[in-house]
Amino acid sequence: MIQRKLGSLGLEVSALGLGTMMMPDNEESVHTIHGALDLGVTLFDTADIYGDGFMEGKFGGNERIVGRALKGRRDKAVIATKFGIVSPDLKAHGHPAYVKKSVDASLLQLGIDYIDLYYQHRIDPNTPIEETVGAMAELVQEGKVRYIGLSEATADQIRRAHAVHPLTAVETEYSLWSREVENEVLPVLHELGIGFVPYSPLGRGFLTGQIRTFDDLPENDYRRYFPRFQGDNFTKNLEVVALIEQFAARKGCTSSQLALAWLLAQGEQIVPIPGTKRLDRVQENLRSLYVTISAEELAEIERISPKGIAAGERYPTFLQA
Template identity: 85%
Template sequence: MEFTHGVVKRKLGSLGLEVSALGLGTMMMPDNEDSIRTIHGALDQGVNFFDTADIYGEHFMQQGLFGGNEQLVGRALKGRRDQAILATKFGIVSPTMKVLGHPAYVKKSIDSSLLQLGTDYIDLYYQHRVDPDIPIEETVGAMAQLVQEGKVRFLGLSEATADQIRRAHAIHPITAVETEYSLWSREIEDEVLPVLDELGIGFVPYSPLGRGFLTGQIQTFDDLPADDYRRFFPRFQGDNFNKNLEVVRLIEQLAARKNCTTPQLALAWLLAQGEQIVPIPGTKRLDRLQENLGSLQVTITPEELAEIEHISPKGFAAGERYPSFS
């Protein structure tokens, strides 16, 4: 293992991309100076892996207003671009949420992201969702052209199936796959993770703290602000909320016995699932970032892993991951 300013670095995939063992998800960052200070603080502490997307912004999934987050990240990295590994995504169109993967759209999207981010290259470029109407071979073929042109260094996929990953990887090596993964979202363990291990592809879990639920900070539904998008997610509603909270309280008890916080334990569990895994917890606050980094110092014994497995086995979470958009 290598360290940067005390932060462990991990190899993401087998093609040479190396990043801090924890990244920073910027999806919900407000467009203000506090967010920029948080990104600068992350860099100062050795976090170099930043995740955004062309659709992200302060009002993402709240008021039907999309975009702007790339501009924020670009401003924060101005003058420090060489210190950062920058990941962004394309493929979800605002405000309809339609998924597009046509080669012409790929080329249009990269030029827009480069402009918004104020950079001439992207380190890791993801297809945000796979277009059901365009063969993934066509989309990845267009993405591969971006690598040849020097606009992109490495390619990624988000929320792709095992079959889609294999097909994409056959066209151009895929460096990383980003998918939701946490103690309450473990669906990818059956098929996706084995394929990633087989092909030497890194894994980037988003929402590693269960959209904040695994932090222990949400004790009642009313703890969510009135305009919070999570109010529409099934796992935060009704009986689902109460059942999920029971499990979080057991995780809290184990964390207390280990003298760490609940988020630190949840992240340490993820990090223990494989050296190719690099979670990207999102936060707006520097103190939360520092708390998350404390997970790198938490060691989980085999006995504790077994206890966690008993507390929160795969499939325990009540409710679907996403609301129905139909």
């Protein structure tokens, strides 16, 4: 397995991690995590709010699945989890007392003694970032957390947080159809020596080419609420995916593998975490590590899928806040 360094404090992980957000509480999920470990994946991403039925207001439980799957193999895994989104209203919370309460709850759910990488899931507008990160720094001193990070933070918030305690990673959506981080966030991370973990690197599944019509999404699928999967936006985005598929076919790889290889080519500090419930998808994704993209091919991909090409907002209105 190809390894990459996250941040400048010594954390090394597999070049591709595994996002576990949508894993149901069943043995297939455990099997997938075990299989990923066997294939060399070391970074496993979860959060205290993840679990079955997330979009139906059912929160939590995903940490228990990850913890159960990694029991007995803890030394082989880098476990990343998050705090800071409070159910049921999904508001961000970063008060120091809440941070300390959250880490203890996550340690219990995961069944572990320490968390490798602890993120603030969303930034609390009512609590200075310095106070939140100060509390996270105390967790490092106490040995409950090894490294800290932020999720969906602005360049200014990253700078302010990093001044309190070095950040190891920032996690934000990034893919061929979500490239907003290129404007300000990625330059700051490069300057400060902070790793970057893109979530939804396959465009919430759209870039896999497996979604052809809106009805391909199950009735209870959260993506039905997302603007990029609706109406004219869906049709326009499907046209872009078709071009990506054609390019991938010429290279002898899948569109998923091309999308991940493109991300990996954006910088050595980048470690995508494609999420899946299935081991065969993990295997397919890992083959992207051996897809090389030349400068000429990068230019061609830029022509096919330039920044801002995706039609529709990343999130529905009720989640954007």
